[in-house]
Amino acid sequence: GESVGLHLPTLSVQEGDNSIINCAYSNSASDYFIWYKQESGKGPQFIIDIRSNMDKRQGQRVTVLLNKTVKHLSLQIAATQPGDSAVYFCAENRSGAGSYQLTFGKGTKLSVIP
Amino acid sequence: DTAVSQTPKYLVTQMGNDKSIKCEQNLGHDTMYWYKQDSKKFLKIMFSYNNKELIINETVPNRFSPKSPDKAHLNLHINSLELGDSAVYFCASSPTPGSSSGELFFGEGSRLTVL
Numbered sequence: 295g296e297s298v299g300l301h302l303p304t305l306s307v308q309e310g311d312n313s314i315i316n317c318a319y320s321n322s323a324s325d326y327f328i329w330y331k332q333e334s335g336k337g338p339q340f341i342i343d344i345r346s347n348m349d350k351r352q353g354q355r356v357t358v359l360l361n362k363t364v365k366h367l368s369l370q371i372a373a374t375q376p377g378d379s380a381v382y383f384c385a386e387n388r389s390g391a392g393s394y395q396l397t398f399g400k401g402t403k404l405s406v407i408p
Numbered sequence: 409d410t411a412v413s414q415t416p417k418y419l420v421t422q423m424g425n426d427k428s429i430k431c432e433q434n435l436g437h438d439t440m441y442w443y444k445q446d447s448k449k450f451l452k453i454m455f456s457y458n459n460k461e462l463i464i465n466e467t468v469p470n471r472f473s474p475k476s477p478d479k480a481h482l483n484l485h486i487n488s489l490e491l492g493d494s495a496v497y498f499c500a501s502s503p504t505p506g507s508s509s510g511e512l513f514f515g516e517g518s519r520l521t522v523l
Contacts, residue, residue: 325509325510326509326510328509328510328511332449335516335517336516336517337412337498337500337514337515337516337517338451338498338512338514339514340511340512340513343509343510343511345509381449383451385510387509387510392438392439392456392458392459392461392463392504392505393439393441393456393457393458393463393464393502393505394439394456394502394505394510394512395453395456395464396453396510396512397453398450398451398452400448400449400450401449401450401451
């Protein structure tokens with residue numbers, strides 16, 4: 295069954311503000327947690343990942359936080375831009391022999407207000 | 409230049425028909441996947457193949473039959489289409505699991521509508 299979910303299905307933010315997208319997971323055996331961005335009419339695109347033994351990782355304008363105590367994952371987007379409007383998915387990965395086994399959460403739609 | 413390409417992008421068909429979706433990747437990856445995305449945007453793995461061998465086969469009706477003629481191609485054939493098969497189907501590829509996080513490279517999707 296599904297083991298990754300999201301607290302907020304929709305999020306509207308003003309351009310220039312910071313965005314925080316949250317995700318809860320239930321499987322502690324995952325090796326990595328990953329955030330994907332899906333723009334309208336396109337396939338999901340990798341944004342950033344975090345290994346299960348880390349609690350924070352930063353990328354360009356994005357930061358992922360992992361709290362293993364409460365099994366919570368978040369994606370922070372700094373200075374949100376209109377191009378950030380998309381559906382964001384968290385996913386957990388348990389690598390198997392020959393194939394990754396990604397389980398995706400439900401998705402949060404981020405709308406940026408100009 | 410497209411890394412993962414799938415065809416057709418849109419497919420409208422009648423219930424009971426048989427249809428195929430093709431996928432090709434030019435990234436040199438060993439592993440390919442099919443995911444189904446429903447109307448609520450929920451993404452679920454259907455199959456994965458590594459070097460033409462089936463690895464993951466989730467609880468999918470046997471009307472769905474993947475075929476991998478070589479490691480760069482993974483096609484999806486669906487028999488006796490049903491209304492509930494309407495969805496967007498995504499092909500993806502990745503290197504064989506190693507030290508990386510599991511980044512998958514997705515195609516742009518094939519929207520299947522069954523009438």
